[in-house]
Amino acid sequence: MDTKSKILFWIFVVLIVLSTSASYHRFIVLQDYLVAYEGECDPYTQVCFIGCEDDECISEYYYSQMEKYAPNVFEQCGKDITDCEKAYVCLSEDGEKCSITFCNPEVDGDACEELTEEDYVEEEDSAEYSDSTSEDTEVLNGTEDTVETEEFDNNETNRIIENI
Amino acid sequence: MICNFFIEPSYFFFVSDAPDLLYYSHIPSAIVALLIGIFVYLNARQLLLNRLLFILSICFSLWVIVSLISWTNIHSDFLLFTWTFYGILSSLISILSIYFVSVFLNKEDISFTQKTTLFILLLPVLIFASSNLSLSGFDVTNCDAFIYEGFLFKAYHTFLGILAMVWIFILVIKKYFVSDYIQKKQILFLGLGIELFLFAFFTAVFLGTYLTTLGLFSDSRLEFYGLFGMDIFMVFIAILIVRFKTFNVGLLASQALVVALVILVGSQFTFNFTTTSNVLTAVTLILTGVVGIILMRSVKREVKQREQLEVLTEQLSKANERLKILDKMKSEFVSIASHQLRSPLTSIRGYASMLAEGSYGKLPEKAAEAAANIAESSKYMALSIEDYLNVSRIEAGNMKYEWSDFNLKNEAEKIVDEMRPVAMKKGLVMVFRSGCDGSGMIHADIGKTRQVIMNLLDNSMKYTPSGTITVVAHDDVKTMKMYVTIQDTGVGMRKETLEEVFDKFVRAKNANQINVTGTGLGLFVAKKMVTEMKGRVWAESEGEGKGSTFTVEFPLLPGNASVK
Numbered sequence: 001m002d003t004k005s006k007i008l009f010w011i012f013v014v015l016i017v018l019s020t021s022a023s024y025h026r027f028i029v030l031q032d033y034l035v036a037y038e039g040e041c042d043p044y045t046q047v048c049f050i051g052c053e054d055d056e057c058i059s060e061y062y063y064s065q066m067e068k069y070a071p072n073v074f075e076q077c078g079k080d081i082t083d084c085e086k087a088y089v090c091l092s093e094d095g096e097k098c099s100i101t102f103c104n105p106e107v108d109g110d111a112c113e114e115l116t117e118e119d120y121v122e123e124e125d126s127a128e129y130s131d132s133t134s135e136d137t138e139v140l141n142g143t144e145d146t147v148e149t150e151e152f153d154n155n156e157t158n159r160i161i162e163n164i
Numbered sequence: 165m166i167c168n169f170f171i172e173p174s175y176f177f178f179v180s181d182a183p184d185l186l187y188y189s190h191i192p193s194a195i196v197a198l199l200i201g202i203f204v205y206l207n208a209r210q211l212l213l214n215r216l217l218f219i220l221s222i223c224f225s226l227w228v229i230v231s232l233i234s235w236t237n238i239h240s241d242f243l244l245f246t247w248t249f250y251g252i253l254s255s256l257i258s259i260l261s262i263y264f265v266s267v268f269l270n271k272e273d274i275s276f277t278q279k280t281t282l283f284i285l286l287l288p289v290l291i292f293a294s295s296n297l298s299l300s301g302f303d304v305t306n307c308d309a310f311i312y313e314g315f316l317f318k319a320y321h322t323f324l325g326i327l328a329m330v331w332i333f334i335l336v337i338k339k340y341f342v343s344d345y346i347q348k349k350q351i352l353f354l355g356l357g358i359e360l361f362l363f364a365f366f367t368a369v370f371l372g373t374y375l376t377t378l379g380l381f382s383d384s385r386l387e388f389y390g391l392f393g394m395d396i397f398m399v400f401i402a403i404l405i406v407r408f409k410t411f412n413v414g415l416l417a418s419q420a421l422v423v424a425l426v427i428l429v430g431s432q433f434t435f436n437f438t439t440t441s442n443v444l445t446a447v448t449l450i451l452t453g454v455v456g457i458i459l460m461r462s463v464k465r466e467v468k469q470r471e472q473l474e475v476l477t478e479q480l481s482k483a484n485e486r487l488k489i490l491d492k493m494k495s496e497f498v499s500i501a502s503h504q505l506r507s508p509l510t511s512i513r514g515y516a517s518m519l520a521e522g523s524y525g526k527l528p529e530k531a532a533e534a535a536a537n538i539a540e541s542s543k544y545m546a547l548s549i550e551d552y553l554n555v556s557r558i559e560a561g562n563m564k565y566e567w568s569d570f571n572l573k574n575e576a577e578k579i580v581d582e583m584r585p586v587a588m589k590k591g592l593v594m595v596f597r598s599g600c601d602g603s604g605m606i607h608a609d610i611g612k613t614r615q616v617i618m619n620l621l622d623n624s625m626k627y628t629p630s631g632t633i634t635v636v637a638h639d640d641v642k643t644m645k646m647y648v649t650i651q652d653t654g655v656g657m658r659k660e661t662l663e664e665v666f667d668k669f670v671r672a673k674n675a676n677q678i679n680v681t682g683t684g685l686g687l688f689v690a691k692k693m694v695t696e697m698k699g700r701v702w703a704e705s706e707g708e709g710k711g712s713t714f715t716v717e718f719p720l721l722p723g724n725a726s727v728k
Contacts, residue, residue: 022294034301
């Protein structure tokens with residue numbers, strides 16, 4: 001290897017070391033980066049993103065997009081933010097490096113959910129209905145005709161709705 | 165920060181709920197690349213080409229480790245620190261691939277200008293790797309940084325991958341058309357291997373991560389398939405090593421196959437998660453390893469022996485060629501010397517006979533006896549010289565044959581009649597018998613045939629101190645063969661002597677005790693002549709002291725078999 005090539009090689013090595021050191025300093029020492037996570041969201045008062053608890057998306061949950069500066073989160077909550085309330089609000093000490101983003105139906109489309117009072121009533125009803133049908137099912141357990149069970153269930157459901 | 169929805173890995177990247185192909189695509193590929201890289205480097209570390217392949221394999225393995233960490237680790241700071249190496253290592257793989265192929269094709273280091281160009285291409289990646297252009301944040305929910313990757317930075321190092329593919333393609337095509345057949349094959353293997361690797365690697369990684377960033381994929385597991393590109397490249401490298409001894413490395417196909425087999429069996433650990441499977445895999449791995457080592461040693465030993473044999477054969481072949489030349493030179497020398505000797509010898513013999521016979525006046529008895537001895541010795545010397553000349557002619561292919569039809573039985577009888585006085589002088593009885601059903605006609609050179617029979621008779625007389633020499637001419641009309649058999653009651657021969665008695669300069673071990681004048685050429689000349697005349701000659705003896713039988717066989721002429 002000639003001298004010029006050797007110089008080039010050593011510049012390259014120095015740059016690799018500098019680049020690695022800079023990354024280490026920034027991410028490990030200074031923690032100089034933003035962190036994004038799912039924040040709290042009330043679907044009756046805010047437009048929330050819909051999240052799924054499982055792969056089939058049988059049960060849903062609602063969230064907003066939180067973004068904070070990592071050193072601030074560390075200072076407020078430590079390494080784990082699970083039960084840290086400060087992590088889910090923007091405090092004055094966060095300055096501009098904190099944002100809470102709610103779902104925008106125009107941009108995010110079906111990913112958004114905004115509930116009304118009626119939805120709340122329906123939800124309560126379906127919860128009650130769910131309780132009663134489960135009781136009925138328990139009562140009828142052991143009968144041979146499953147079709148009859150279904151008819152009974154439907155009639156019972158209609159009765160509950162009329163009462164409401 | 166910690167991704168609290170995910171499990172903490174053990175040893176940086178081992179988790180139980182990892183995606184199916186994660187370890188299988190990563191670990192064996194990295195091990196294969198590292199093994200070949202280290203093997204090539206250790207075998208000829210002075211070669212730049214080997215060093216480049218070694219560095220390339222290290223870069224790839226580091227990339228694999230970074231990938232495994234980013235798939236499994238849950239510490240945001242450590243993940244982001246390692247994440248920055250994606251760009252650096254991808255770019256290094258691209259640049260090193262160009263450098264490696266250039267050195268492979270040109271068999272020398274690239275110029276400083278080319279090195280500077282490659283360095284400049286790499287510079288933006290090194291400068292901006294730790295900046296916001298590369299990475300600005302971390303998504304705790306998904307435990308990755310895809311949404312915070314800078315598009316320009318990512319596009320640039322992907323562009324370097326595409327550039328490497330195009331650059332290498334141009335280099336390979338340009339070199340391919342000016343290379344010979346063997347070089348073309350090597351270029352093809354290397355070009356195809358590295359292009360497939362770069363294509364699979366960069367396409368799968370870019371598409372996998374980019375489509376994840378866009379939200380089209382839930383994660384970037386498409387990149388797993390790109391890593392198999394390295395396995396393909398390493399297969400091509402192994403072919404280059406085994407078939408063409410590239411990288412100055414001697415590796416047997418069996419060794420490469422055993423290592424591949426061990427890696428394949430070992431890679432089952434990456435998708436076995438039950439204790440039974442792991443134990444069975446471990447046992448299979450150990451057995452494969454042991455059997456493989458035995459096999460490799462055996463093959464290595466055989467190959468070494470074969471190589472030694474090849475060297476010996478080559479040396480023998482050269483020695484044989486040299487011997488042929490020397491033999492020809494010797495024949496030429498003998499021929500020239502014999503010609504030079506024959507003429508004066510004829511004069512000596514003639515004058516000695518005339519002196520002994522008293523042509524120049526009556527000599528005293530002792531002087532006449534001396535002259536007769538000179539004449540007799542000259543006669544044997546002349547016969548010896550004639551034998552040497554015949555050998556020279558035979559070996560030089562200059563022996564001329566004058567073909568004609570003649571009666572072998574009659575010729576044999578005549579020869580017996582001519583030689584009987586000599587035999588009687590030695591106290592031997594010479595008998596001729598005929599047992600022919602046909603006329604005894606053959607097609608051969610009459611002079612040479614007579615010489616053969618005379619040689620055989622002379623030989624029998626030399627080695628028969630007393631007793632009878634019986635000459636029998638007989639034929640077999642079924643097989644259309646004519647035979648002359650000379651049977652004596654002489655010293656006989658051992659079985660091993662029978663096999664070599666017709667070779668050049670060969671005489672029986674006890675020959676010198678009986679006769680000192682033989683040259684060991686008479687039977688050799690007889691056999692050569694008979695063979696040239698489409699006949700056969702052989703000797704038989706029941707052992708020393710039990711006499712010998714020499715038989716000459718010629719094809720009987722068709723149409724004469726029934727004639728009595």
